[in-house]
Amino acid sequence: MVQLAIKDVDRVLHDNNGQKINVLKDINLKVGSGEFISIIGPSGCGKTTLLRLISGLDTPENGQVSVDGKLITEPDVSRGYVFQHGSLFPWETIRENISSGLKAIHGHDYDHELVDQYIDLMGLKGFESAYPHQVSGGMAQRAALARSIVLKPELLLLDEPMGALDAFTRADVQDVIQKVWKQTKTTMILVTHDIDEAIYLGTQIVVMTPRPGKIKEIVDNPLDFPRNRTSDEFLNFRREIQDKLNFGVNET
Numbered sequence: 585m586v587q588l589a590i591k592d593v594d595r596v597l598h599d600n601n602g603q604k605i606n607v608l609k610d611i612n613l614k615v616g617s618g619e620f621i622s623i624i625g626p627s628g629c630g631k632t633t634l635l636r637l638i639s640g641l642d643t644p645e646n647g648q649v650s651v652d653g654k655l656i657t658e659p660d661v662s663r664g665y666v667f668q669h670g671s672l673f674p675w676e677t678i679r680e681n682i683s684s685g686l687k688a689i690h691g692h693d694y695d696h697e698l699v700d701q702y703i704d705l706m707g708l709k710g711f712e713s714a715y716p717h718q719v720s721g722g723m724a725q726r727a728a729l730a731r732s733i734v735l736k737p738e739l740l741l742l743d744e745p746m747g748a749l750d751a752f753t754r755a756d757v758q759d760v761i762q763k764v765w766k767q768t769k770t771t772m773i774l775v776t777h778d779i780d781e782a783i784y785l786g787t788q789i790v791v792m793t794p795r796p797g798k799i800k801e802i803v804d805n806p807l808d809f810p811r812n813r814t815s816d817e818f819l820n821f822r823r824e825i826q827d828k829l830n831f832g833v834n835e836t
């Protein structure tokens with residue numbers, strides 16, 4: 585079943601001099617339920633803008649973005665969004681942060697057990713009472729992920745959530761995201777600059793090119809789970825995606 589449909593979308597913005605920027609041009613993408621889509625491309629090719637359109641934070645000049653045939657016109661709790669810097673509330677503990685959305689919707693009678701389950705799943709047990717500045721960057725991102733996923737969104741949008749993490753922590757958070765994706769079967773869309781990350785997590789890789797921001801190719805990931813980042817298959821597929829990205833950059 586197709587869940588998300590992006591059809592003939594254009595997004596035009598203006599720079600500080602009033603010059604028109606074709607941030608996105610002719611974007612078409614269909615995302616089936618339970619897929620993990622990795623969007624990769626050079627800086628400025630419109631990846632974040634595309635996520636914002638999907639979330640409903642922004643609207644296109646032309647074209648449509650819809651979920652199950654329903655046009656997206658504004659943000660909705662059915663679409664979660666995790667930012668590069670998880671933007672946890674600094675004045676709340678990790679537990680309070682994870683519960684904040686549930687509390688806003690259901691009041692104090694929210695499902696406390698569900699929060700416990702996610703604290704466990706995210707490896708945050710023992711840190712529930714800590715404040716964001718008292719935990720590592722990886723833990724903070726896992727908490728930000730928990731805060732979104734606990735609301736059981738149909739679609740989770742991940743805007744470079746590992747972008748500011750070191751390589752070890754990054755791999756750790758990737759594994760947590762994969763575990764959550766497999767357990768909850770939530771459709772996920774990840775924006776990343778990291779080819780290995782895109783391949784490790786994605787069922788499909790969307791390769792974008794800049795000026796104007798376009799989808800160059802949508803590539804099915806042929807690799808089975810569990811994925812081994814050093815296997816020949818992984819490295820061959822990596823080369824394939826790398827070639828597509830370099831070709832896109834040289835083209836402009």
Ligand SMILES: Nc1ncnc2c1ncn2[C@@H]1O[C@H](COP(=O)(O)OP(=O)(O)OP(=O)(O)O)[C@@H](O)[C@H]1O
Binds near residue numbers: 599633634
């Ligand atoms: N609010 C805005 N007003 C004007 N231009 C903008 C605005 N937001 C983004 N842009 C421009 O749109 C283009 C695409 O930006 P976007 O952030 O979507 O790209 P990106 O691929 O996510 O980049 P990065 O990988 O560096 O985060 C860039 O040229 C950017 O300068």
